[in-house]
Amino acid sequence: MLKDAPIGVFDSGVGGLTVVREIIRQLPSENVVYFGDTARVPYGSKSQKTIIEYTRQIIHFLKTKKVKAIVIACNTASAYALDTVAPEVDVPIIGVVRPGAYTAAHTTVSGNIGVIGTEGTINSGIYSSVLHEYNPGFRVIGKACPLFVPLVEEGLLNDSVTDEIASRYLQVLKDAHVDTLILGCTHYPLIRSTIRRIMGEGVNLVNPAYETAISLRCLLKEQGIYRESGEPEYHFFVSDGTDKFSAFANSILPVELVETRLVPIDEY
Ligand code: DGL
Numbered sequence: 048m049l050k051d052a053p054i055g056v057f058d059s060g061v062g063g064l065t066v067v068r069e070i071i072r073q074l075p076s077e078n079v080v081y082f083g084d085t086a087r088v089p090y091g092s093k094s095q096k097t098i099i100e101y102t103r104q105i106i107h108f109l110k111t112k113k114v115k116a117i118v119i120a121c122n123t124a125s126a127y128a129l130d131t132v133a134p135e136v137d138v139p140i141i142g143v144v145r146p147g148a149y150t151a152a153h154t155t156v157s158g159n160i161g162v163i164g165t166e167g168t169i170n171s172g173i174y175s176s177v178l179h180e181y182n183p184g185f186r187v188i189g190k191a192c193p194l195f196v197p198l199v200e201e202g203l204l205n206d207s208v209t210d211e212i213a214s215r216y217l218q219v220l221k222d223a224h225v226d227t228l229i230l231g232c233t234h235y236p237l238i239r240s241t242i243r244r245i246m247g248e249g250v251n252l253v254n255p256a257y258e259t260a261i262s263l264r265c266l267l268k269e270q271g272i273y274r275e276s277g278e279p280e281y282h283f284f285v286s287d288g289t290d291k292f293s294a295f296a297n298s299i300l301p302v303e304l305v306e307t308r309l310v311p312i313d314e315y
Contacts, residue, residue, distance in 0.1 A: 056104060083284070103128075146255055190216060228253065
């Protein structure tokens with residue numbers, strides 16, 4: 048049955064696990080195949096051409112797992128590759144940018160919206176373009192925060208170094224009086240409490256991972272392929288460093304990770 052086929056989810060590395068975490072919470076019977084491109088991370092500083100090539104390879108790999116839908120759980124790949132690859136794929140495919148932008152557009156009161164992400168995501172201007180589809184009057188302030196990804200990957204989630212760097216990065220958004228801030232990189236929800244402390248309680252923090260899981264459920268229901276019941280299975284694949292990945296996944300996922308397997312992604 049197509050309903051029992053897994054959802055393919057991928058990211059440049061561990062960050063997309065924040066999206067898997069939301070899928071597990073909100074679509075608890077869905078089977079998931081996850082691929083983390085740990086050998087080639089980070090995507091945030093690479094060219095669009097490279098990201099499109101990587102994305103095509105990963106989709107090819109996920110198709111061998113007979114996925115019924117694909118989630119690009121990476122802001123940079125959603126920004127650079129989704130529109131190009133979507134017409135090439137014969138299953139529904141979504142990214143994380145539109146769901147995040149949708150929520151921000153419907154949450155802001157002042158129209159001052161901040162976006163933080165990798166250099167690639169911010170330079171692509173994608174959040175700004177999508178937000179302006181909702182309201183051309185929005186004032187969108189983007190800020191690349193390239194040090195956040197390595198800080199999260201080093202496990203410095205609650206650390207004075209992270210506080211110091213976050214204070215510097217976020218000052219421009221505080222000065223702009225944003226009332227809504229999009230966490231436009233998959234790693235950032237993991238330092239949400241630091242961002243919250245610096246931005247203050249009055250700013251709405253939008254986690255696109257949460258909204259993406261909602262969009263995915265709507266999409267699967269619309270297509271009649273939503274798996275409503277049954278025990279789910281989760282399979283994890285990476286292009287390098289299985290043990291490090293498993294340790295990270297075990298620390299943030301609400302399920303016991305069975306095994307992470309290695310994939311020679313260049314061969315796809
Ligand atoms: N997963 C990436 C994103 O959401 C961040 C890490 C990277 O630069 O590859 O943009």
